[in-house]
Amino acid sequence: MAKSEYNLNAVNQRLKAAKTKVSIKQRGGSLSMVATLPPKSGSDRPNPYRQVIALHLPASENGFKRAEQEARLLGARLAAREFDWSLYQDDSSDRDLAAKLVERFKQHYMSTHTPTEATWENQWQKIYKRLPQDKPLDAATLVNLVRQTKRNSRNRKQTCQKFQKLADFAGLKVDLLQFQGDYGGSKVEDRDIPIDEAIVQFRANVTNPAWRWVYGMMAAYGLRDHEVFFCEFTSDGLRVTQGKTGPRLVFTALYPEWVEQWELTEVELPPVRLDRGYEYLSGLTSKAFKRYGIPFVPYDLRHAFAVRASVKFGYPISTAAALMGHSPETHLRTYQRHINQQQHLETSKRILGSSDRPKPPDA
Structure with a gap:
């Protein structure tokens, strides 16, 4: 406008x-x-x-x-x-205090969007808690708090975006987005993705049956750590009912044998509160991995699934992306970086060794 x-x-x-x-x-x-x-x-x-x-x-x-x-x-x-x-009879001297502004912004945001209370707490309020609650909000304070975050980090980017929304609502003239940097999918750090043999080996570390089921579901279906808590088996495959990118059908596991071997259709969720938000569930999953001595983070199972889909099963990028619930562009930008030279060599050998590979024309 x-x-x-x-x-x-x-x-x-x-x-x-x-x-x-x-x-x-x-x-x-x-x-x-x-x-x-x-x-x-x-x-x-x-x-x-x-x-x-x-x-x-x-x-x-x-x-x-x-x-x-x-x-x-x-x-x-x-x-x-x-x-x-x-809501409108605060003392005029209190109206511009950070705590008051945040509360009014929350009411405005909730009336124009549909987040849960948990989403507000985990994605918005956790950033606004950094503000000096009993002081008037000003541009200098916002800039100072932004500069205290690490450059080109997810925290810096989210802090800039959330503070800018609040500043715009408060009528403050400040450009915080200039500080957000270039964090994004292209900046995702390189990971040491576990090979499938290691995934099988470390599953045995998880002695709690419910958390072992969570581990198996992430490994076999490439689920995000919070999606494990919102999925169900159907005649067409595994259906994710809600999550970061909404519902989707994951029509097969990679490997399908893991579903039977690990009895994954026997759903056994840990006793957690599902109303606390996705970040809460992700945090519990990360703590469980550390508790059972898993030498990689939960999301590495999802990365391993992406590599497995492309290299060992030869799925087209569009199909692998659909399985994982994101765009082909995201798949290429985020996951293809983890397919190393040896994996490319394996793919090349498999294609060239296939009986139906392309043949040269007759002389």
Whole structure:
């Protein structure tokens, strides 16, 4: 959206077009919301009437941007009959404290997206906890906290993105995305992927039957560590019911023999809370691997599956990617790096030794 569209007239026109029963009012250099609201506690007026809620926002581009967000949120609450004066009667000196801003941003985000409470805690609140909760939010604090994270890391990238969302909501003029670096799939560190013989060997270390089932499912089906807790066997194969990239069908195991040998169709999940979010489940799985002396991390089983699909089974990239629940581009960028020279040699020998390999033309 063009910057010129964040002014009093443009914002109110959009609010009217969206049938949001709230408008923005400018008095001097400050912005407020105007709407028909229930009487405040202690009022002698029996019915709702037009009232003003001060936003304490400047009449600037970022101020109008956040004012529009606040107006849409207020309109949604009024439409759902969930308006509560306690959300708008903070002492003006407290409204811009980090803790207050985060709480209002959470309410706005939850009203426009559909995350679970666990997702908010694990992906958003864990970053916002780094803020000085009892101090006003300012750009310098955000920049300083970003610079305390490791460059070109996942933590740096997530911190920049989450803080930028909060800054935009607060009307702060700061560009944090310039610091996020170039972390991504191409920056995934090289891994020492376990060979299949080692995967079989170390499975015996896992003495707890439930965690041994988790280990086997990740090895045989290439599941993400949290997906193991959300899957079921069907007549078409293993179905992942939810996870990072949504539901999918994993129509075969690699190797199919592991399913029978390890009795994987006999589902036995560890006693964990499934409502705590994917990161919580991933963390429990990592701790279990360490507890049983597994010399690699859970995700290495998924990487081994990717290599096995391409090298030993010769699956096309698109099919291997579909099995694993991501795009062919992601498969190439993230997993093909782990197929070393010896594995390429094995693939070449297998293809050339096949009876139906291409033959040269007759002389």
